[in-house]
């Protein structure tokens with residue numbers, strides 16, 4: 179993978195920032211299941227909350243490769259904390275850049291550029307997960323040019339702390355469910371918006387996930403993103419554009435686990451020698467390293483394709499299949515590598531004294547959210563067979 183000098187410099191600066199600000203709190207964030215709000219302004223000042231915002235709107239204007247570097251480096255220490263940077267881009271910046279109008283960009287981006295705004299995306303509902311078209315949350319015209327939202331969403335990342343949420347809702351009931359979804363920017367201070375009890379989870383402790391409810395919540399017309407009925411396309415596209423970052427988070431998590439396993443294997447002694455001298459463990463470590471590197475190549479190749487732009491719809495479709503491959507392959511890899519890291523630690527790996535058990539718990543989510551890995555295999559197969 180080829181990085182520019184600026185990207186090398188960015189990574190070095192980020193590594194120093196992570197050692198100073200992230201490493202010391204990563205374990206406590208998990209143990210106390212506490213959202214590290216103190217990192218929000220620090221991330222904002224580093225540009226990490228608004229990496230995707232173009233320079234013309236006051237942002238750092240990072241491309242997808244740079245965003246993947248940030249995701250990978252942060253996830254080597256904590257996936258929860260990596261997602262504070264990684265997920266914030268798809269709540270407002272990506273939808274408005276690709277589907278919003280200039281008036282919306284001028285209205286929201288100056289605030290986003292300050293690096294204090296947290297955002298979320300709300301697609302999933304209790305009965306509607308992989309089958310996005312079956313969502314029930316409705317947005318009906320209110321006669322004054324706006325919409326009234328009613329319904330609920332679940333598992334929404336950052337819901338309790340988000341300033342704005344891009345919400346997908348049905349604006350019609352005709353035909354195929356995928357043709358009558360629209361996208362709206364919801365200001366979470368709007369009357370009719372409530373957040374439910376935060377979820378307790380297997381991993382990603384410290385990252386707030388909660389259901390949200392819309393009770394006759396009014397959204398002005400100027401907060402609709404794109405055309406009415408364009409929501410399904412918007413939803414799929416922002417997820418496609420974000421998938422390489424989930425791949426990068428998975429690579430970081432796996433690399434963090436591998437580094438910890440190598441260090442432990444060198445230190446731990448059994449049968450009078452370092453366990454790293456046992457060929458059985460050497461082969462495990464070598465396989466882990468190969469898998470991490472293979473996933474890294476796929477993820478950054480995918481980011482490179484995106485950074486070169488999409489001259490046609492066909493080129494975007496090709497990228498979309500690659501993005502699914504990168505997300506699916508890297509997250510399956512991270513699940514395996516983090517599990518193997520726990521194995522190399524033996525009983526100590528099962529204890530909370532070392533980060534590998536956290537890495538293993540956190541790895542599982544990457545196979546589930548942003549489209550389950552079964553859905554990604556369907557996407558890849560569809561592309562192959564089309």
Ligand SMILES: Cc1cc2nc3c(=O)[nH]c(=O)nc-3n(C[C@H](O)[C@H](O)[C@H](O)COP(=O)(O)OP(=O)(O)OC[C@H]3O[C@@H](n4cnc5c(N)ncnc54)[C@H](O)[C@@H]3O)c2cc1C
Pocket residue numbers: 298299300301302306307308309332333334335336379382387543546547548549550551552553556
């Ligand atoms: C921690 C966390 C954070 C999340 N954050 C957000 C968020 O911010 N915003 C948001 O909108 N959503 C979010 N989600 C929701 C997430 O995207 C969904 O959980 C995911 O898309 C799967 O949907 P589901 O849980 O309803 O599973 P289901 O769709 O019910 O799937 C159940 C099982 O069936 C399989 N399956 C379903 N359809 C098929 C098929 N056609 N072929 C083969 N297998 C199939 C799935 O792969 C899975 O194994 C989050 C979830 C979690 C756990």
